[in-house]
Amino acid sequence: MVHPNNISRELVPSVDVSPNIEGVVVKAVDVGGDFNNKQEFDDRESMLIWIQRNVTDLGFGSKEPDNVSNIRQVYNIWYRNNKAIRGDRSEIQQLLKMLDDNKYVSRYRTCDDGVTVRDVFWTHPDSIKLFNTFPTVLLLDSTYKTNKYRLPLFEMVGVTSTIKTYAVGFAFLECEKEDNYRWALEVCRSLLKEQVKMPKAIVTDRDTVLMNAVANLANSKDDLCRDWDTVNLMIKNQHNEIQTTFGRSTTVLEHRFQDNILSSQFIGNVSRAGLNYIFHEAKRGETVGFDSVKCGCTITRTHGLPCACVITKKARLGEPIRMDEVIPHWKRLSFDDDGCVEGEKSNISITSELEAIQERFSKADDNMKLHIKEQLRKIGS
Numbered sequence: 001m002v003h004p005n006n007i008s009r010e011l012v013p014s015v016d017v018s019p020n021i022e023g024v025v026v027k028a029v030d031v032g033g034d035f036n037n038k039q040e041f042d043d044r045e046s047m048l049i050w051i052q053r054n055v056t057d058l059g060f061g062s063k064e065p066d067n068v069s070n071i072r073q074v075y076n077i078w079y080r081n082n083k084a085i086r087g088d089r090s091e092i093q094q095l096l097k098m099l100d101d102n103k104y105v106s107r108y109r110t111c112d113d114g115v116t117v118r119d120v121f122w123t124h125p126d127s128i129k130l131f132n133t134f135p136t137v138l139l140l141d142s143t144y145k146t147n148k149y150r151l152p153l154f155e156m157v158g159v160t161s162t163i164k165t166y167a168v169g170f171a172f173l174e175c176e177k178e179d180n181y182r183w184a185l186e187v188c189r190s191l192l193k194e195q196v197k198m199p200k201a202i203v204t205d206r207d208t209v210l211m212n213a214v215a216n217l218a219n220s221k222d223d224l225c226r227d228w229d230t231v232n233l234m235i236k237n238q239h240n241e242i243q244t245t246f247g248r249s250t251t252v253l254e255h256r257f258q259d260n261i262l263s264s265q266f267i268g269n270v271s272r273a274g275l276n277y278i279f280h281e282a283k284r285g286e287t288v289g290f291d292s293v294k295c296g297c298t299i300t301r302t303h304g305l306p307c308a309c310v311i312t313k314k315a316r317l318g319e320p321i322r323m324d325e326v327i328p329h330w331k332r333l334s335f336d337d338d339g340c341v342e343g344e345k346s347n348i349s350i351t352s353e354l355e356a357i358q359e360r361f362s363k364a365d366d367n368m369k370l371h372i373k374e375q376l377r378k379i380g381s
Helices: 044-057 071-086 091-101 125-133 178-190 208-219 224-251 272-288 298-303 308-317 351-363 366-380
Strands: 105-110 117-123 137-143 153-159 165-172 201-203
Touching (some): 091 105, 091 117, 117 125, 125 165, 125 224, 153 178, 165 178, 165 224, 178 208
Antiparallel strands (some): 105 117, 117 165, 137 153, 153 165
């Protein structure tokens, strides 16, 4: 059911319209409590029909005899207002200013004349942190003809441990050639602290030019500013939603995982999405048992999580799944300043991790202590 009172006001932004515009008649209408009701609708179409009928009754949709305004005048006024805000700056200069004012990280390159901008890349500081925390998967796609300059908008997207996507970065490209894609991907790679490593899985839409750019790298209808406004809002919403999923993973314990010896070490340490995969693999283990052939062990190769046959063996022995049997991607439940790309000395620390190892070592039996000691010896060698 759809209720009109549940419509977010963000979807209908308020606009101040000056009545002192030549040729435009502004009519003040008192809507009072006309839209404050408890009516419900079976679907969205019924709601839109009801809204259209009511706004027409209020006089919004009717043409006033003394009103000579038309849609072209509205667009002209909108254009003049934007031009006044922009001043003498070009569209690309205004875009770069907005990126700088909002503390985005941006890069661009010019033609041989040193003036004409060819490509522009930008990303949010929190997106850099997320990318350094979750660099496992990178999805690439281009959206064409979204602005009056027909510049492709190249989008790079990552995936968190809670199966939430986030924007790694965006780029307006001069054209869809391999050189342009390669430049954007090189800038993207420069965001990683360990730049020699690219995501293990890079997904494209089978665009041959883009695929060639990715391969070479591995071996080695609005204006622009309005597009940026949309992207900026989307990024902020993404980051808020991702933080919420992290919070749920660390504070909310689902009933199916309570008093479960298999996942006893994971509570608050592994994302709910990762736990969900493990739960379904455990269910599948009831069918495949210990047989690795029937199991296939696919999820171990694709997701870095224990498969059904391994979980079944541990369940029979009454042992928990160890933390080292889950890849780091699923154990990352925050993004902080460690992901920032700065010129200063890195502030990455392993103090808390060493304390956790020491605590586990003190509680372990002799066999486990020998195993931990051997693993640490391998790391130190």
